[in-house]
Amino acid sequence: MTVEPAAADGIGSGTPSRGGGRFDAIVVGAGHNGLVAAAYLARAGLDVVVLESSPEIGGATRSEEAFPGFRFSVFSYLVSLLRPEVIHELDLVRHGLFLVPTASTLNPLPGGDCLFREADPQRTYRHVARHSRRDAEALFEYKLEMRRMGHLMYWLQRAAPDELAAVIGDRVAESAEHLDVDVSAEVADIARHFLDLPAARLRTFVQMLTMSSADFLGQWFESDLLKAALSSSSIIGSMLSPRTPGSAYVLLHHYMGEVDGAYREWGFQKGGTGAVAATIAKAARSHGAEIRTDSPVARVLVRDGRAAGVALANGDELSAGVVMSSAAPQISLGRLLDPEDVPGAAGAGLALRAARWQSGGCAGKVNLAISGLPRFECMPEPGPHLSGGITIAPGLDYIDRAYDEAKYGGFSERPFIDMIIPSVLDPDMAPPGKHVLSCFVQYAPYELAAGDWDDGKREAFGDAVVRTLAEYAPGIEDQILHRQVLVPPDIEAIAGIPGGNIFHGELRLSQLFLLRPDPAAAAFRTPLPGYYLCGSSTQFGGGISGGPARLAALRVLDDLRGVESAAVGGVETP
């Protein structure tokens, strides 16, 4: 077979709004989840339109040639959470999915030392043993337990939370052998999986929901360096320190991804992450879905107590029996809905709770175009370490201090930085010999104590990042050709995520499972019949996963099968 190239940019990959129309389903937002939902609905034979407010598709999954010859993954930069079901059911490889693995993680340390973890476990043992022989040994046990946790999450992610809750609740209440609730065999299987967990595994799971990652990791490791290195995954995208209770769950979120069955593996999409969105868009279009950019939706239209379509900001109206929103709850359950329209008393409460949804951004992105490969003091020569992740997190205190600065309303002067060099993984990202450096940076709060983010503050933040990098890769400041600095208000403005929170809301117990994004809308359905949620604020949350959108679309199709409606007919099982 031939892998068809996917356009790496969202540019020009949608069509501008052209008036109204009548559809079976409307999807609000052309981020990866909106596109996945549309692809599933179109695949089942529905007439689907995706409405995107910005000129480009992709949402936070976008690439752009910000400077001639240099291609940036603007926001999200690696792929691991993308559900295998989505990849294979939508045939994404044929549409251009091309994931190059990032095999190692380098943590440069002050003074030219480092902590290096490679794909080969024995080599990683030797690297870690330089710092602690006990920890090097413990790492095997830890990784095994985390793979088991990843596997548990794999099962949990396969069903909507309400289905799981029903089955698990039934089992616990009745202690019965048989399952009494009306659920699919697969859901029953998942529930059994969860209920049959050994006590030790259940304990780890509860620990991950509640503990700080520093304490959680402390159960295995003595080395502060290793704990800090492993903690990186516990703070990404979250306004948490590794010492904040609950951060261990974010760690789990980053361990439940997989590449082809291997947990905790990450891949770089050729062309940048925008090509993932382009790939899903191609799949959706191949099934007949229409994607319209520059089409901001103003509100959901309601008729006879059901969602009946949407009104665009320009006044055009599109009608459909199903409306799905991939936007964050402040938009989906707030701005787009008139509380009066929502049946019963749910409306006002829904909007109010959506407004209180915790989703302040905490991260910035600094994308650099550089004239040559960075020379890290610990490993100055080019080598395999440059095709893996590189993280500046030289100690728990270091991260905690960076967090403290943000807690009091500043950005971190010496921030946590998670880097990759996309042009090493994909030479098409930069001109020959030149490179792009992607820096995910924490902490950068959405609101600064010293007033709004402006260009001055943005550049000061960029300077802090470069200054920090230069401590580990001396001379990098002279290699920089171009710099792109993005802070939470930019993420909000460009990707349309309120607060600029990359997960559409913090991943903490109060916002997970049956509480995500709202007790009345936790299973993709909302109190308004015909109106569904399918974005990162549902189910297991953010990351380029497509998992929530897939389950949401399947639920829509289930509901349509139950509803004999003139508007939608002939729905086939995907």
Add this chain to the structure above:
Amino acid sequence: MPAMPRQAPQGTQAVQRALALLRSFTPEAPEHRLSELAAAHGLHPSTAHRLLGVLEAEGLIGRSPESQAYRWLPGAPGTGVARSSPRRNGLRPLEPLRTPFHRRTSALCESDARRDWSGYTCVESYEPTPEREYWAVRNAAALIDVSPLFKYELVGPDAERLLDRVMTRDFSKCRTGRVLYTSWCNEEGHLLQDGNVQCLSRERFLVSAAEPCLRWFQDCGWGMDVDVRDVSEGIGVLALQGPRARAIADAATTGIDFGAMRYFDLADGEIGSGAGGGPVRVTRTGYTGDLGYEFWVAAEHAEALWDALVDAGRDHGLLPAGLLALDMARTEAGLVLIGVDYVSAVDAEIEVLKVTPAEAGLGFTVKLDKRADFVGRRALELERDRGPAWAMVGLEVDWFELERLWSEIDLRPQVVGQPASREPTPVFAPGGWQVGQCTTRFFSPLLKKYIGLATVRVEAADPGTELDVEVAVGYGRRRARARVVERPFFNPPRKTAVGPAPGVNG
């Protein structure tokens, strides 16, 4: 060691004679009488006596107290080395052969993972895992030392005639400056080998093959005016494969218009950016199914070629790649390997192992419409009428089938990161009898499918046919539902595209 000069210069003769005497003393033949030594070395007894006296005085040999015979002294320098020992012929244990690029490849091989290939010690993977090298083939470029190929030069007025006699393809239609991929068979039409033939002129060709075939070509050319020479050791071969190959090849050589070179063209050029870098021949061929070139260079210029390509590739993500990555890529390309996917008729101890080119998936190389008679023609004509019994097919196991099998032991599919397996495994009709065997298989991280090359009965070979292939799932063996698919599994347009160096995927 250099051969002994027949006529030694004056004054050195005595030294030579003394050394020759000294070498007569070995652990196996520790004692010699004077008369015996003199006779053996063609010396007058008095000369032998004088020389042996010096050797004894210098402590290099001893004297038996009883018999007064001269005697080997353990540890004495120069003795016991058996060079001229009448019981040894001087053959030392064979050491692995080194390709002309060995110094370069070994300096980079941090894993020390090597494997024998036709007597040469070759890198399996430079790094502990072949992953980056594999992705370099598909995403940037990889440099692979394929020098162990056997190479034969066919020179003479009858060179073309010989090829047309031996090969299944039509060499009267092979233009100079082209490479032809072909099979060759025995009289029964059974496949001996497959390989590439470079057409350098009407009277000069270069055949590359995985196994020796000098004698076969010479015997087939009996009575023809053609010289068949084995030039295997004098030529180094580097495969440069991947989407960036054209840009790198262009920068590393002069005198070749790479944009104009078509798939299976060949061209001569110079190494480096200026003149004097040494000659190199480039063929647009390879074993990866990707854009790529192979560079043919005299051993003395091999390192210069390596250096030029590595320098040019530095800014394009070029990595040296070993045989594991090559094997993964060639499987995706659906290219068969002799000794793995088919057995050469010369190695087939039992009849059932023999295959025709069509049965090995190489039917396209058999030109029954060509004018020349060729070895195996009659048998292959019969096969054309009767139809082959076997077919080489691609098998594909999809992701959900892998999930289903591994979920039986509560694991996610454990398939990624494993090199291609060459362990043959049975292929069954669904739930039924064995219909063939899968000889190469692996999980392609690019295609995200488990793929394999299999030989199956023709009745089971239509694309879309469902078959079962045995796979290892943990300690167990399970039948995975597979589908017959067209080869190649992966076939990017850039493989055959002409024009300027392509950048992006595709």
